[in-house]
Amino acid sequence: MDILIRDLDYAVDINLNVYKNIDILIRRDEDSKKISIDRGRNLLEKSNLDKKDLKIIDGDKKCALPGLSNNHTHIPMTLLRGIADDMILQEWLREKIWPNEGRLTGEDVYYGALLGCLEMLRFGITSFNDMYFFPEEIVRATKEVGIKGTVGFPIIDFGTPQCKDLDKLLNNCEKFIKEYIAEEKINPVVAPHAPYTCSKDTYVQCREISQEYNVLLHTHLSETRYEVVEMENKIGMRPVEYLESIGILGDNLITAHCVWITKEEVKILAKHRVKVVHCPGSNMKLASGGVMPLVEMLREGVSLSLGTDGPASNNNLDILEEMKIAALLHKAHRWDPTVGDVDTVLRMAFNSESIGFENRDIVLLDLNSPHLRPVHNIKSNIVYSANGNDVDTVIVEGEVLLENKKFSKIDDKYLRNIYHKVNSIIKKFN
Ligand SMILES: C[C@H]1O[C@@H](n2cnc3c(N)ncnc32)[C@H](O)[C@@H]1O
Numbered sequence: 154m155d156i157l158i159r160d161l162d163y164a165v166d167i168n169l170n171v172y173k174n175i176d177i178l179i180r181r182d183e184d185s186k187k188i189s190i191d192r193g194r195n196l197l198e199k200s201n202l203d204k205k206d207l208k209i210i211d212g213d214k215k216c217a218l219p220g221l222s223n224n225h226t227h228i229p230m231t232l233l234r235g236i237a238d239d240m241i242l243q244e245w246l247r248e249k250i251w252p253n254e255g256r257l258t259g260e261d262v263y264y265g266a267l268l269g270c271l272e273m274l275r276f277g278i279t280s281f282n283d284m285y286f287f288p289e290e291i292v293r294a295t296k297e298v299g300i301k302g303t304v305g306f307p308i309i310d311f312g313t314p315q316c317k318d319l320d321k322l323l324n325n326c327e328k329f330i331k332e333y334i335a336e337e338k339i340n341p342v343v344a345p346h347a348p349y350t351c352s353k354d355t356y357v358q359c360r361e362i363s364q365e366y367n368v369l370l371h372t373h374l375s376e377t378r379y380e381v382v383e384m385e386n387k388i389g390m391r392p393v394e395y396l397e398s399i400g401i402l403g404d405n406l407i408t409a410h411c412v413w414i415t416k417e418e419v420k421i422l423a424k425h426r427v428k429v430v431h432c433p434g435s436n437m438k439l440a441s442g443g444v445m446p447l448v449e450m451l452r453e454g455v456s457l458s459l460g461t462d463g464p465a466s467n468n469n470l471d472i473l474e475e476m477k478i479a480a481l482l483h484k485a486h487r488w489d490p491t492v493g494d495v496d497t498v499l500r501m502a503f504n505s506e507s508i509g510f511e512n513r514d515i516v517l518l519d520l521n522s523p524h525l526r527p528v529h530n531i532k533s534n535i536v537y538s539a540n541g542n543d544v545d546t547v548i549v550e551g552e553v554l555l556e557n558k559k560f561s562k563i564d565d566k567y568l569r570n571i572y573h574k575v576n577s578i579i580k581k582f583n
């Protein structure tokens with residue numbers, strides 16, 4: 154059914170234009186699956202629409218914005234949220250995260266992913282880019298919740314909890330891609346974990362698979378100083394230079410972090426049109442040190458977006474919060490309040506194109522809260538004053554998935570069941 158949102162106080166579109174006192178009409182052509190979004194005043198009166206063919210949503214005291222995109226995460230890590238805080242990355246991974254991940258079954262990952270997808274939907278995130286074990290379970294959870302997922306099949310040289318044999322893993326990766334490539338709301342991708350966990354051959358084979366099926370390649374890159382120093386000592390190159398030397402850089406590569414990179418490396422990333430996902434909350438929490446060179450990346454025209462990283466290093470999946478973290482980090486870092494301005498971070502947060510989805514989703518923020526009054530500049534309120542909890546309604550591909558802060562497809566009883574399941578899964582961790 155077509156959806157009409159009436160009398161919105163504000164709307165911000167994908168090009169960051171601001172509208173006041175406006176209606177939005179969302180129509181979905183069931184044959185072509187095309188979505189059209191129209192904005193205007195008194196659309197019902199002006200058009201020949203019939204009220205009874207429409208789902209009408211009251212936009213009073215609300216602001217519409219495009220769907221938010223979480224472009225680097227590990228959603229089933231909701232299960233590990235809060236298990237190990239205040240540790241540096243290498244210790245955190247080796248001592249706490251990897252041993253406990255070894256205890257996870259596919260069913261556990263499914264429940265962790267369900268929880269993560271629901272958290273994202275509740276916070277207005279309509280698409281995400283993930284990398285985690287048992288990716289087919291992540292697909293299952295994503296489809297159940299109804300948001301859009303770019304789901305990475307993770308490749309690590311020492312194997313994953315379900316498969317230790319690298320050749321078999323790469324084979325399974327191809328099978329995974331074939332199985333989901335035709336799905337409308339799922340993009341299967343190849344996800345070699347990082348240059349410190351994957352060899353040159355592994356990266357090359359991953360790239361071959363990504364080219365054969367024309368899918369994205371998703372990896373971690375230059376996250377910590379340790380990673381850079383280790384690589385310089387071992388092979389005399391920095392991580393970006395190394396990936397360039399083995400032919401991995403290209404416009405189908407999406408990399409998370411890129412914290413420890415030089416101006417020269419920024420130029421290399423721009424030259425190859427690599428997509429970079431900025432994860433400021435995780436970088437600060439894991440004390441990865443340094444700050445992703447935002448100014449230099451923008452200057453060189455690198456495609457940028459935002460990610461929360463996994464909920465064990467953030468510790469939530471809130472892109473509205475991440476926008477503010479990004480904006481503040483760069484101002485503090487550069488002693489310059491003009492850096493990380495409102496438009497820059499909004500553009501990054503709406504960037505679902507980088508993960509292969511056109512952004513035709515609409516999120517409504519509830520402005521009926523003291524912390525969102527008054528409105529001098531709605532974009533400022535979104536970036537600096539709002540958080541995920543203010544999201545009231547979410548429409549994904551013409552389907553209402555959240556309304557009045559309630560999930561349309563998941564009832565309270567099922568939600569309690571998910572919480573209960575998660576509580577029993579975490580008993581095996583230590
Ligand atoms: C897919 C793999 O990536 C790991 N993982 C989660 N967060 C990070 C991070 N910030 N850097 C590197 N690896 C990470 C997961 O714990 C899993 O082992």
Ligand SMILES: [Zn+2]
Nearest residue numbers: 373409462463
């Ligand atoms: Zn990550």
